[in-house]
Amino acid sequence: MSGNDQRSALRSRMSVLALGLAAVMLAAICTAILTAPAAPASAQTAEIKRMFDVRTPMRDGVELSADVWMPAEGGPFPTIIIRTPYLKTMVMGDFSLAGWATYFAERGYAVAIQDTRGRGDSDGEFDFFFQEGEDGYDTIEWMATQPWSNGDVCTAGVSYLGTDQWLAAREHPPSLRCMVATAAAGRWMHELPYYGGAWMMAWSLDWINGTSGRNMQTNTAGMDMESVYWHRPLITQDDVMGRDMPLFNDFLENSTMNEYWERLHFTEEDFRGLDLPVLHVTGWFDGDQPGAMFYWDGMMAHSPAADRQYMLAGPWGHAETFIGGTLTLGDMEFEPHALVDNEAEHLAFFDHYLKGTADSYDQPRARIYVVGAEEWREFDRYPPADVQATSLYLSSGGNANSIVGDGALSWSPPADDSPPDEFTFDPTRPVPASAGTTFLGEDRTPLHRRDDVLVYTSEEMDEAVEIVGRVVIEFHAATDARDTDFVASIMDVYPDGRAVNLGPNIGVVRARYRHGFDREELLTPGEVARYEIDLGHIGHSFEPGHRIRIDLTSSAYPAIAPNQNTGNPVATDTEWNTANQIIFHSLEYPSRIVLPIRARRRATE
Template sequence: LDFPALHITGWFDWDQPGAMFYWRGMAEHSPAADHQYLVAGPWTHPQTWAGGQTSLGEWSFTESSVADVKPIHLAFFDRYLKGTTDALPFPRARLYVTGEDRWRDFGAYPPAASRVQRLYVHSGGEANASMTDGVLDWTEPGDEPPDRYVHDPNDPVPSTTGGDSRGIDHRPIGERDDVLVYTSEPLEDTLVVIGNVFVTLHAATDARDTDWVVKVLDVHPDGRSLKIGPTEVGVLRARYREGYEETVLLEPGQVEEYRIEHFDVAHAFLPGHRIRLQVASAAFPFIDVNTNTGNPARTDTEWVIAHQTVYHDRLRPSFVELPVLERDR
């Protein structure tokens, strides 16, 4: 595709994964790559047109986060439809960074200074919420016992405790024993993350199919645990671990590697805040409950309880991939 494009999305926009898919495709492959522009605010999908609000549940933003996007559209049309100007009055990428709550301009997205850093999962085998010893840090794991939990399709982990789950305090969900919780120490310096976040799990189940569900959260000094990213969770249904073209069921007990997309963020974890990872196998009703049978989901009337194991040792590490803005470290 050879044409200029203005890409507008939000960090809490359910359709952001699609917007970023087209942004990356055009920015990397289009003959008009130098004429692609990105604007992303702390917005839900309707707010990408309406201009935003100063809060989303527990999240709060500055007045400057509320933007009138129509002048941006008009400037783009003046440049590329009417031809009345030679340049646009904004950069290739203008991003509102949540956490530090300010707009930043970049010559590319992801920024050239972003480097993927791995935040590793650790525990003594008791990362379940009721007795959690789950830790996140930058050191590679050694010989560590795995963590285990039980996924019962008749009692699924909820995606929300009420209200828009992108703006709720996720602590109550993390208190269930079928949720693993890993938390960093309080940060000493600001950590700015801009780009696509992934979580890699080495895991096994005794079922033929199951879901692996992850959340990356910002734990505030007052304890509130707020999720970053546009959707309620990142999720990978195990039968599609090799792609969506075909179904490949699991061999019970076999350890597999799962790379789960958490989608794009521009967020600053501030000093005194902590980074948290939650791992589960359901997020109902945001995603349909996996019955763990491997049967066709549309017609399945059976279910089995799945016993899940998450590994984080030297040979089978589990970790969060964060695109860290290097100059801000």
């Protein structure tokens, strides 16, 4: 079958997925800030005063627009600021940012929700996060001097609205007292707009298009996204989609961790300069978990306020980190106590660190929910002190291809050399990122029928195995290509056969970045190389009767642009090559998944 025929055959099967994955992160980001439950009438404690289109001057003369809520009587008030590129006026059903702001205004706070530069009612030109440090500083300090503010400010928000808090804090605004940073992006090249060095095609097209202009750009209904995804070179995909997107081009042209991205990257020195209490919120299925954990690690290791850092992590996707959770995700179901009252969580933190009316913030250093055990755990540090890195080794008889192959996982290293596993990666026939419309918590079994997917499964657990922390696959591989991708997932295999995907993303490593994102090093065809795939942080218990599974392949379409296996510059490449992949698991070249195990318990315990 020709490449064109293969792509045509994919279209019917992938149409929903193509649109779904392209939109999932933007939709989650937008809806997350719109779906906080409104305060019940019985909880209202004050009449509210509102001020719309409050013009806030920036240092370069540009004015940004904010809407402000506060109690109608009294003052001045401690002030909460949210800064959003998704429009301060957006409404979804009965929920809105205005409802969220009203909740806190009823409880004695002034709340300012501002359109970021170039978005909504604000002047200037939007430029991703690059302007948010200075604009955030100027906004905080201007708001703090208003007669309705008492000069004490805390920031809040999810996703982009979390990241812009960190960038503002790095500028050290004197009036900033604390932050609640939820699902904040921060690991460039391994979160946005690349993941493991691989180009996040669907997200980049959809998110950048959606934020082009002052209002949300949503007129893509009926668009043949498949034809856009398959267009090469990638650098002109935006034109095929119908819009010149300078950010899209800039992102593609800056494909290493260079000066362009270093403007956003936090260093150890940056964290040492942040003496602020922070509530860090993320989820085990949150696509921006890499950034959230990066900020957590940096503050705990270097900040003088390490003793005032707090983590809340639940069984949540990106949106759910802000709205308080969900009872279902993909093919998973959670207990009702997995939900939290998001507004109450914020209020308890603000009342102590911003308003000062609460004597303490009575929460442990880390509260995390363990899926499978369906229980909340409290720790005085994260990762927990009792975690032990434990290896689960890959093995096979040389035929781990598909679910009917002989791939296995064992707690013991290989006793002797076992034959490697091989598959052919054809980038014109990629493995879908999802068997349906989202890879989060979904059953990946339908994808395991393909011969270009290697499947390794453990024996049934005779005791529960609880993991809490970062999961990594370390493996040895060879290819006949100058560059290629390796893609991996970890799953909980239920007794009924479902293989439910765990973690915030499909794990990816682009071979040219195997030694770091600051440089590109092409492969020597046929040479064995060592790789790591970061599967993110996971809090999960593999219960008795369940099994652990990983899959290894080379694509996750359309979330990741298929590697064309040429070694050419990604942005301008128009050639396509197949790659013959070899995965080793021998004494000389072992491959393993490293699990952060903290407990094992029998079914009767």
